[in-house]
Amino acid sequence: MNLLTTFSCLVAFLLPFAPFVSAVKLIKSNSLTTCQEDSKFTTSLFNILLTPDNNTLHVQVIGVSSITGYVTADARVLAYGHQILNEKLNPCNIKGVDLKTLCPMRAGPIDYDFNIPDLPKDTLSSIPTVAYGVPDLDLKIRVYINETATGKSIACLEARLSNGNTVYQKPVGWIVAIVAGLGLVASAITSGLGHSNTAAHVAANALSLFGFFQAQAMVGMSSVTLPPIVQSWTQNFQWSMGIIQVGFLQRICTWYQRSTGGEPSIILSKLGSTSVHVQKRSIEWGNEFLANVPHLLKRTNNEKSKQKVEDTIVRGIERVGFRANIERTNIFMTGLIFFVFFVVVVLGLVALFKGYCEIASKKGWIKGDKFQDFRNGWKVIMRGILFRLVLIGFPQMCILCLWELTKRDSPAEVVLAVFMxxxxxxxxxxxxxxxxxxxxxxxxxxxxPAYILYSDPSALNKWGFLYVQYRATAYYCVIPVLVYILVKGMFVGLAQPAPLVQAIALLIIEAAVLIAASVMRPWMDKKTNIFNISIAAVNFFNVILLLFFTQVFNQPGLVTGVMGVIFFVVNAVLALILLILVLISSVYAIVSKNPDTRYQPMRDDRGSFIKSQTQLTTELDALGATARGESKSFEDSSSLSGGYPNRADSPAQTLQRQQPLSPLDSSVPLFPADNQVRNAPPPTYQSQVPSGGAGYSRAQNISPAPRNLTTSPFPHSPTATSNPAQYRMNNNSSPWQRGAGYEH
Structure with missing residues (x-):
């Protein structure tokens, strides 16, 4: 099977995506650039529209020419670098159009707006039918202007053509964002309902999916020249980097920049008189001239024949912002504002949910023990959520802040970038x-390592976002993950002028990540490992193609076109599979009465250490009392994470106090809640006693998700010791944990 046959199969796969935009057959272009260094013809505005249904070609050109005399034009149409049409035109022989100024040509400004009706049917029939339907068609027209007498080329112009169909669809971005958000919401709800094993799995997969979306966006942010279909596909995920266009927000960003000494760009405001050309790649001529830059041609009011149209280069992050209708100087502030807005909204919703739970509990709308752990320790949980949001936004802000340091839109924005x-x-x-x-x-x-990491609820709720998705012995993965995000962000944000360096660096980084993930398999279980290793493999595959897109291997244009289509197919398939998996697990977690049955207990026995206090049985309380010894005094210890004050709540002591204190007092960390001084060393861990407690079965695990045990003190009655379960609930501290060595 040759390359053209393979490409035809891929094109056939893309045809179902064509109806997304328009059923009208057309080919258009709104950009034109020179393809010859000594070109004597430049343009500031170029628009053409071909409608085969009525055999009409509309042309609008504004530019400057220094050509004099009779000329002919050699027009070539190339699809994915392969020439499919070659026509020779003589402006003196075109019927139905008055082109007297082109026959012969005169030096000076040019301003044409005309229609060419009744195009030859044989010319239109030479254009393949798929050219009107394939999304993000890599089609261009190149026109050489030659002197009639000598045949010498005196100008070269090139325009990218489009059929109006694209895989960049705003609903796609909304859908994937909703599914990813649904996973996080489902994990929060199931955790509050006590199904924390399910919550941990759903949250881990949802965050991995979000990371995959960010990796897709980073490919689009690279300054490498990308095929049109790759540009459009990666544009669907730029929302994950905060690149979202909102009209009033752009006005705020522009005002802030002006107020702080910056000069806003005006690219988008001049589109009515500006021609934008998004370069894809160099093929046969001027590799250095064309490499990795879309060109923006500014119109000038100087009508002298010697004037030249100034080129403004937009690439990488600037290209992403331009396609999102965001001015170059507003990209950083847009990403920053959306990150801060996202954090504020999430924390506000958590606070509102806490208020709702309290009101609903008092009104009897929900059971009194519903979301009990969240209601008791919501402040610590909120701090953990804040840290998790910072981790989610770290790739976005790392890239944008570093990039802003190179652009320096205004002094205040530079300060914000450094601070963030x-x-x-x-x-x-x-x-x-x-x-x-x-x-x-x-x-x-x-x-x-799992003992303290999972037995200390304060540590689990605040720092668990870094390690709960890994097995307990792979806790150290938090360091390489953060280094990976930072280094990758540095190359994407700082290496914008060097696309080849960018591609090689990303290739090395993703290769190292894939090898490490495949060898170590650090995630919590087999399914999660498969989920994340698949993402790492596709990320590595993407940067391999990214290296080819730099044209470092000088492959034919058709090969690059095929690679662009393969990039889209592979990533679309994986994204669809991951979205379905996360959606199914999220829905199942919400609607199922006991979703934990879907997941196996963790092999690291983390569930032994993170039991919810409201779910421990009376038998375990009795076992703890026996192991501890009720008649002996009890020495307290503080939480190693800084979240536990000392405890003094043995039955003998509680009978002498009217209001025993909560085992957690986050307002005075590392100090006893009852202001007593205890200098005795904590009891040592006995090797002959299992860490999970005697007779404890791993099948009893509820989940490896965080549990916060902070609670307000409740008065006790003298009969508290007669009901161990009620005594434990009121004190919110299990004697089983204290007796089994959990006071460490």
Missing amino acids: LISMCASLGFAAFTVIRLAKKSVELHKN
Whole structure:
């Protein structure tokens, strides 16, 4: 099977996407650029529209010519670098159009707006039918203007053609955003309902899916010249990087930039008199001249024949902003504002949900124990959510902040970029350091990193976003993941002028990630490993194609066109599969009465350490009381994460107090809640006692998701010890945990 046959099959696959835009057959272009360094003809505005149904060609040209004398035109149409049409035109012989100024040509400004009716049927029939239906067709027309007498080329013009169909559809971006958001919402709901094992799996997959979308957007942000279909496909995911066009927001960004000493760009405001050319790649001529730059040709009011049209280069991140109708100087502020807005909205919704739960509980709309863990520890949970949002937005802000340092739109925006980058790196670095410290402490004391990481609810709720998706022994993955995001963001944001360097660096980075993921398989279970390794494999495949798109191998244009279509097919298929998996797991998590049955318990026994207090049985309380010894005094210890105050709630002590304190007092970390001084060392972990407690079965695991145990104190009655379950619920601290060594 030759290359043309393979390409035909891929084109046939794309045909179902054609009805997304228009059923009207047309070929149009709104850009024109020179393809010859000494070209004597330049344009600032170029529009053509071919409608085969009425055999009409509309042409609008504004430019400057320094050509004099009689000329002929050699027009060539190329599809994916392959020439499909070659026509020779003489302006003196074109019927039905008055082109006296072109026969002969005169030096000076040119302003034409005319129709060419009744085109020859044989010319139209030479255009393949698929050219009118394939989305993001890589089609261009190149016109050489030759002197009639000598046949020498004195000008070269090239225009990219389009049929109006594209795979860039705004509804696609909304759909994938809703599905990813649904996964996060479903995980939060199921966690609040007590199905935290399900919540952990759904959240891990939803975040991995979101990361895949961001990786797609990063490909589009690279300054490598991309085939049209790759540009359009990656544009569907730029919302994940905060590149979202909102009219009033653009006005705010422009006002802020002007107010802080910047000069806003006016590219979009001059589209009525400006021709925009998005370069795809060089094929046969001027590789350095064409490589990786779309050109924006500005119109000038100087009508002297010696004037030249100025080129404004937009590529990479600027190209993404232009396609989203965002001015170049507003891209950074747009991404920053949407990130801050996203954080504020999510935290506001969490606070509103807390208020609703309290009101609903008092009104009897929900059971009193519904979302009990969330209601008791919502402040710590909110801090954990804030850290998770910072992690989600880290790739976006890393790229945009570093890129802003190279553009310097205004002094204030540079300060904002530095502040955001340093604060996010510092907060995530501190969180990663804390996780490593807790894990090492757990290994030192208990020979198991999962012990402290999952038994301390305060640590789990605040720092668990970094490690719950990995198995307990792979807690250290938090460091390479953050380094991976930072290094990748540095090359995307800082290497915009060097597309080849960008492509090679991304290839090395993604290769290292794929090898590490395949060898280590650090995620929590087999399915999650398959999910993430598949994403890593496709990301590596994408950067391989990205290297080819740089034309470093000088492959034929048809090969590059085929690679662009393959890029779209592979990524569309994987995105569809991942979306379906996340959607199914999210819906099942919400509608199922016991969704935890869908997932196996973790092999690292993390579930043994994170039992919800409201779900421990009376038998376990009795077991803890026996192991602890009710008649002996009890020495408290504080949370290793800084979230636990000391505890003093043995039955003998609680009978002497009217209001025993909560085991968690986040307002005074590392200090006893009852203001007592305890200097005795904590009890040591006995190797002969299993970490999960004697007789504990892993099949009883509820989930590996965070649980916060903070609660307000409740008065006790003298009969509290007669009902261990009620005593445990009121004190919110299980004697089983204290007796089994959980006071560490």
